[in-house]
Amino acid sequence: MLRHVPRLLSRTNAAAMRWSLPFSTDVPAETPVDSKFVEGWRSVIPNIDPPKTPSAFMSPRPPTPSTIPSKLTINFVLPYSSIFSTKEVDMVIVPATTGQMGVLPGHVATIAELKPGVFSVHEGDKVSKYFVSSGFAFIHANSYADIVAVEAVPVDHFDQSLVQKALGEFTQKLSSASTDVEKAEAQIGIDVHSAINAALTG
């Protein structure tokens, strides 16, 4: 058995090289780890390497600059894609539950819950509008803004006649709803569809 070992070893190396090139995705950079956690782990469980933590896989954010930068850096992410990743823009308007909120560089650090509404990104003269269903927006002091939404669709992808039709259906459902759950579902449907409707007409 042992005489096969060198052969097997060289083979795994070759396989590793063959696969790691086209498939390797992100190379974790040297990032600060929680030393207290690592030391605690090493003292309690010396024979297993401590697991990595999420911060090891992301590039650290820059510190707050002393002067306000001219651009706002945004990340706009959905569960199935990242629409913008560290994109520099002039301004964004987010649909917070308290009302539409315009965010310029140097905005005060804020955590805002989102409601169904239009999220627009202003980049020079270009304005791209997305309809977001719900989520959170984090605005950091270093002119970074993270917008996490459950679902977002460019506004021009909607078909107004279908929206009107669905709105009618939900209004009908609300009037015929008997249980609280049904009522709540119908109410959510009406809220979302009237928000889409307002976004399309307004």
Place this chain on the structure above:
Amino acid sequence: MAMAALRREGRRFAAPLISPNPVNTFRSSLAPTEEQAFGGIRGISTQAVRNRMKSVKNIQKITKAMKMVAASKLRAIQTRAENSRGLWQPFVALLGDTPSVDVKKNVIVTVSSDKGLCGGINSTSVRVSRGLHKLTSGPEKENKYVVLGEKAKAQLIRDSKKDIELSMTELQKNPLNYTQVSVIADDILKNVEFDALRIVFNKFQSVVSFVPTTATILSPEVVEKEAESGGKLGDLDSYEIEGAESKSEVLQNLAEFQFSCVLFNAVLENACSEQGARMSAMDSSSRNAGDMLDRLTLTYNRTRQASITTELIEIISGASALEG
């Protein structure tokens, strides 16, 4: 089905090793019938080797097919896992990465697979979960497990049955999506009391490598306490909070949303690592089967040649006896 076939074949291989025949015990298991071949019945020896060759070939076919299936599943899931990687980053930027937080009720969420034959990913996540359990345990602490997936459940149930609070299986029956994962997250949040959730999963790096990772999610009360006391979350106090009536309500929503997002990414990464690990495991086992087939072919040819030679000797010596 494939698993059953492999098990059956495995038993067939083990049989000659276990057999009570003392002659064969110190011989290579590859040629157990050679001895009997020279005893007179020549046909059977090649027959036995031929049978074994056939079964090895079948195993190779199965493992190759499984590798193909894993490869195609990997392609599909890898893009989704990569696309979901942006999802947790805002939360880490805002709430920080706090694996060393010291709280009373720790809940370890172990993510594993439902099916086996995928290398060491499940035992890795179980080992890391046990380590976390040991690390965070102490007097007046309550540590619980929440197990996703059949394989980790089977391993954890052996020694920490009483600590398993909740277990869920068949995550991957349908392709993973956010709605499904948020229902699971909701289930966990409703049924388990926690101060800190620690999700253990294997982060996909490449087909041959995965990194055991733990993500920590704090309950809203702990977040508030940590933010007030300064510590790692000290920055959180400088944020203005807009939304519902009170700060704690927003933090509650935030923690729940964070959990569902982080869990979604964790489940996808783990599924991706699973397929990658299965692919490389099946790759090496088809290669092993190939090696075994080569050795068997050699034995087969040698036995055949030996029997031909014996026959020739018999004929020639018979002929020369007649001549002489």
